[in-house]
Amino acid sequence: MYRKITSERIFSNGGFLPDKTVLIFNDKGVLVDLVDHNDAGDDVQHVKEWICPGFVNAHCHLELSYLKGRIPKLCGLKDFVMSVMANREEEQEKIEQAIMDAESEMIKNGIVAVGDICNTIHTLFQKTKKNLHYHSFIELSGFVPGAAESRFQKGRSFQADFTEAGLSATLVPHAPYSVSEPLFQMIGKLDDSGTLTIHNQESEEETEFFQNKSGAFLDLYQQLGVDISFFQPKKNSSLQQTIAFFPSARKLILVHNVFTEPKDIFMADAQFSEHPNHLYYCLCPNANAYITGEQPPIQMLQNCQAQLVLGTDSLASNDGLSIWEEIKTIHKNHPHIKLTEMLTWGTINGAKALSIEDRFGSFEKGKTPGFFLIPDSDRQSMIF
Ligand SMILES: [Zn+2]
Known part of the structure; x- marks a missing residue:
């Protein structure tokens, strides 16, 4: 047929x-x-x-789907992180049902492939059904250097669970403010070719912390009872202080980039000068609107020729999992951006970032790209 x-x-x-x-x-x-x-x-x-071809959701946390509607909007990143940590306990059955519902929602919204952050193996049962293509990013965190080895080993064992089930998975750092130097080094030295990712410059507090060792992240560590007296601020941004940990031979997706500046991109470009096609910037505008109300500097990213991809982030910080809804938000804030441009970010660029462009992202013979019917009523106000 x-x-x-x-x-x-x-x-x-x-x-x-x-x-x-x-x-x-x-x-x-x-x-x-x-x-x-x-x-x-x-x-x-x-x-x-x-x-258009089916969408690639380059940044999701499927395992957090049970947190839909639980975290107040505009609470700020520090309180958001605290709320996620405080709500980690939930009945397995509820977690699994929310994962199944969230996946159905992504399928309904034309998503065919997902780069999915994992702190647990809760999503494993659903991913093995292969209803969607997933690449799992096993996320490591631990700002205290002494914890690096144990965090790394725990991540390795999760990664083995995924790969033994025939699913692709790589170990990745959570964010500059939550990963120690030794942990970054362990991840960077891995003999692995899969895509890396990191939450990058999501809030102004991240910059404040790295440059002045002040602001909300100090409270975060205080509230968590973590002694960070070892940490010394420097004058440059979090990305500038951490980009050297990422080997340019592997692809990297920087996620959020709300407070990224041209000089950050310049430094990242220098790190990836041998493989400029390996560096991607993921926009999650609806999650940014949910948590901080700020938006990424898309015009500046375009001017710097950053390769852009799109993500939904999790249902903890979004009302839905739809790349088309992310495109609509970008259109609302930047009506001059062409539809063809935004669709490129949400399809073929995402596929390239996850190295699955042989199967997804465009209509070419032999691929299994799926397709999405662009709602007329949304599209009519867009230039193309
Ligand atoms: Zn995220």
Whole structure:
């Protein structure tokens, strides 16, 4: 059984396919051909919405789905982190149901692949069903250097659980303010080629902490009873102080980048000068609106030719898991950004960042990209 579908416009790889192209999928979702309408034979479905490839959600925390609606909006990053930590205990059954519901929501919203942060193995049971493609980022944290070895080993054992189940997984650092130098070094020295990621410059407090050792993160460590007397502030930003830990031979997705400045990008570009295509910046505008009310400097990132990808973050800090909703928020704040540009971030760029562009992100023969029907009512105000 084949499914033949066409529309007035079909987006792929930064532009539109020739007029009257028909996409032909087989029953396994493989795009077996792209042909002219005249050569497509019978049973062609003509939809009124424009079509784009399925979305790649480059940053999610599926395991936190049970926290939907529990954390107050605009609470700030420190209180957000505290709330997540305080709410880690929940009945297994509720956690699993929320994971299943969240995955169904992503499928409904046209997401086909996910870069998913894990602090536990709670999502393993669902990922093995392979309803979606997942790459799991096993997240390590621990700001006190003495904890590095035990945190690293714990992450290794989670990673083994995923890989033994046939799922791709890499060890990644949580954020500059929560990972010690030895832990960064252990991650950086791993003999692994998979994509790395880190939460980067999500709040102003992160910069304040790194430059002056002041602000809300000091309270965070105080409240957690963690002695950080060893930590010495420097004059530059968190990204500038940590980018050297990331080997340029591996891909890196920097997530949030709300307080990233041109000089940060300059430093990151220098670190990745041998492999400029390995560096990606992930935007999660709805999560930023939820936690701090701030928005990433998209215009500046574009001016610096940053490669952009899109993520939903978790249901702890978002009302839904939809890349299209993230695009709508970007459009609302930046009406001059072209639809084709935003779709590129949400499809092929995300696929490249996760090294799955051989299967996802564009309409090319042999891929299993899925597709999304762009709602007319949202699209009509967008330039393309
Ligand atoms: Zn996150």
